[in-house]
Amino acid sequence: MKTKSFLVIGGGIIGSAIAREILLRRLGAVTLLEKEKSFGQHASGRNSGVIHSGINQRPGTLKARLCLEGSRQLRQYCREKGVVFKECGTLVVAQNEAEKSVLQALLQMGTEAGVSGLRLIDQTELKEREPSALGIQALLSPTGAVVDSLGLLHAVAREVEQLGGHYVFSEKVIDIRGQEAATENKTYAFDHLINAAGLYSDKVAHMMGAGLGYRIIPFRGEYMAVKDLPIQSMVYQAPDLRYPFLSVHLTREVDGRVLAGPTAALALGRESYQKEIHWQETWEMCRSKQLRKLIGSREFMKLAMHNASLSLWKSSFVREIQKICPSVTANQVSAAQAGIRAQMVDENGRMVNDMMVESAGNATHILNAVSPGMTAGLAFAVHVVDHMQTHGSF
Numbered sequence: 001m002k003t004k005s006f007l008v009i010g011g012g013i014i015g016s017a018i019a020r021e022i023l024l025r026r027l028g029a030v031t032l033l034e035k036e037k038s039f040g041q042h043a044s045g046r047n048s049g050v051i052h053s054g055i056n057q058r059p060g061t062l063k064a065r066l067c068l069e070g071s072r073q074l075r076q077y078c079r080e081k082g083v084v085f086k087e088c089g090t091l092v093v094a095q096n097e098a099e100k101s102v103l104q105a106l107l108q109m110g111t112e113a114g115v116s117g118l119r120l121i122d123q124t125e126l127k128e129r130e131p132s133a134l135g136i137q138a139l140l141s142p143t144g145a146v147v148d149s150l151g152l153l154h155a156v157a158r159e160v161e162q163l164g165g166h167y168v169f170s171e172k173v174i175d176i177r178g179q180e181a182a183t184e185n186k187t188y189a190f191d192h193l194i195n196a197a198g199l200y201s202d203k204v205a206h207m208m209g210a211g212l213g214y215r216i217i218p219f220r221g222e223y224m225a226v227k228d229l230p231i232q233s234m235v236y237q238a239p240d241l242r243y244p245f246l247s248v249h250l251t252r253e254v255d256g257r258v259l260a261g262p263t264a265a266l267a268l269g270r271e272s273y274q275k276e277i278h279w280q281e282t283w284e285m286c287r288s289k290q291l292r293k294l295i296g297s298r299e300f301m302k303l304a305m306h307n308a309s310l311s312l313w314k315s316s317f318v319r320e321i322q323k324i325c326p327s328v329t330a331n332q333v334s335a336a337q338a339g340i341r342a343q344m345v346d347e348n349g350r351m352v353n354d355m356m357v358e359s360a361g362n363a364t365h366i367l368n369a370v371s372p373g374m375t376a377g378l379a380f381a382v383h384v385v386d387h388m389q390t391h392g393s394f
């Protein structure tokens, strides 16, 4: 029997985890096309590295299930493959009564989703655990951890190659017709295509007539490095549960740096990491009904303006950090990396807040792999390949 050929577009953590799963199930040969010269140039190499415990996910969603399963699988994977990670726990702090009710909601959501060890702690215990953090109460989630996200991507990619998968770099897919994907250099035939193109997943889906009502709107997540801050766990503000983004928080990375961020600023270009403007993409985004409907919401505009000010003025960013760690001064803080979230928005202007996969015929499209996509990655790959085997043809 002829070996089936799978073509994965995008060599980030999602494309790589799916390739691994296809190879582990021995479904056929896998080629991954990656437009960059090396691994981790986009979200998978530019994130906070947090292995989320699952407290921010709504019970019953795909994200809630995959975050929990993924978090367990990922830790096990890191132990087996020697990927550096650190169990440090998560604290979400409340500054007032309204935020205390957010903690209560998170406790309920997390417990329902199956997150273990969650408990509310008072100001005294918060001070003992994190003397520089401010709050009248906190939610402690002991299963939060941080990982070397680029190291993780390399480990998964190494395994893909050991299983016989093949990465081709500097190959940007520009057109797909029938059973062939064209890059600027050559044409690749496939039996089944998996679109894991992150910030360009809508464009790739549209090439095949899929996901037509959806558009990726890019949100830049900027970070500041904070020196001489002795925090040990991750410290979060109480989130606004209406949005898929968490507010600026503090994370001690595996290399010991403390990062504050990420923000969620509307980006004028899908890969505008340095705040540059990509005119063509900005023009297309502004003309889209998805953005026009999104900015029609007053609440969204408030969020957008707040994040624009964090992006433009260091003093605003510092004030944001001071909400959870009042002792931090501007002298301790300097600009660090940025990542861009690929946020799918539907034709009614609603941000899609769950993972989204569409399989039809000879293609499977990962339309929304938002945070905690890295945490969920290995479990998400199992879900995607099950979905592909049930709904796709190859």
Ligand SMILES: Cc1cc2nc3c(=O)[nH]c(=O)nc-3n(C[C@H](O)[C@H](O)[C@H](O)COP(=O)(O)OP(=O)(O)OC[C@H]3O[C@@H](n4cnc5c(N)ncnc54)[C@H](O)[C@@H]3O)c2cc1C
Binding pocket: 009, 010, 011, 012, 013, 014, 015, 033, 034, 035, 036, 040, 041, 042, 043, 044, 045, 046, 047, 048, 049, 050, 051, 052, 171, 172, 173, 174, 196, 197, 198, 199, 200, 201, 204, 220, 221, 222, 262, 338, 339, 340, 341, 342, 369, 370, 371, 372, 373, 374, 375, 376
């Ligand atoms: C700022 C930020 C912080 C985050 N923090 C966390 C966190 O702490 N924990 C967590 O679990 N998750 C986090 N996430 C989410 C997580 O990083 C993503 O869910 C995950 O990395 C998505 O992986 P991906 O493979 O879909 O995307 P990517 O890593 O972007 O990979 C997609 C790849 O496709 C390639 N590509 C695109 N178009 C084409 C084309 N036409 N042809 C060929 N190749 C193409 C790109 O070059 C890219 O390498 C964060 C995300 C961001 C942006």
